[in-house]
Amino acid sequence: GQQLNQSPQSMFIQEGEDVSMNCTSSSIFNTWLWYKQDPGEGPVLLIALYKAGELTSNGRLTAQFGITRKDSFLNISASIPSDVGIYFCAGSYMDSNYQLIWGAGTKLIIKP
Amino acid sequence: DGGITQSPKYLFRKEGQNVTLSCEQNLNHDAMYWYRQDPGQGLRLIYYSQIVNDFQKGDIAEGYSVSREKKESFPLTVTSAQKNPTAFYLCASRIRQGRNQPQHFGDGTRLSIL
Numbered sequence: 001g002q003q004l005n006q007s008p009q010s011m012f013i014q015e016g017e018d019v020s021m022n023c024t025s026s027s028i029f030n031t032w033l034w035y036k037q038d039p040g041e042g043p044v045l046l047i048a049l050y051k052a053g054e055l056t057s058n059g060r061l062t063a064q065f066g067i068t069r070k071d072s073f074l075n076i077s078a079s080i081p082s083d084v085g086i087y088f089c090a091g092s093y094m095d096s097n098y099q100l101i102w103g104a105g106t107k108l109i110i111k112p
Numbered sequence: 113d114g115g116i117t118q119s120p121k122y123l124f125r126k127e128g129q130n131v132t133l134s135c136e137q138n139l140n141h142d143a144m145y146w147y148r149q150d151p152g153q154g155l156r157l158i159y160y161s162q163i164v165n166d167f168q169k170g171d172i173a174e175g176y177s178v179s180r181e182k183k184e185s186f187p188l189t190v191t192s193a194q195k196n197p198t199a200f201y202l203c204a205s206r207i208r209q210g211r212n213q214p215q216h217f218g219d220g221t222r223l224s225i226l
Contacts (some may be wrong), residue, residue, distance in 0.1 A: 090155075092184045
């Protein structure tokens, strides 16, 4: 099945640093979603985006729906230890009956 | 509390055995999904159901079966035909009405081979 290109695959950061990750697709999407997964748990929705150009924040997290509708990014400001985990992007388009297409994830690791 | 409950948390399968993973939701969601997650990969769709008594194959349905007899329940059976069943299995659900509502997930079942 189709996958999104999500990068980077992993990130080693210092506490307090800002983080940026993105997803790109060859298809035009009408929805972008960002999830976070902790070990041994299910993904939790962070931000949902429905309109090209939309910029949405959730606390220290900010995500944008790209103007071309083929990409999205997620920023985390002033990272803290509980930000550690795997972040997934997912997109859908109307012709797919709103089934989600998933990125492979970005693993965020805090340097000791 | 409203939510999606998956059970068991851990499951072991013997060779040639069928096992069934439970997924129950009390969110009154219409659609339900089963995903498989392998290390370093995104989620892959096994089966999904938009309404009761109806379901469709996802990208990797071979070796799996489902039923949707009740709105709140969507069990997944991993059959003996699935030769590499070791993975983390995730169930999700969503509302169908209105704009494209996001999927919400249970906490998963980890299946291993004995």
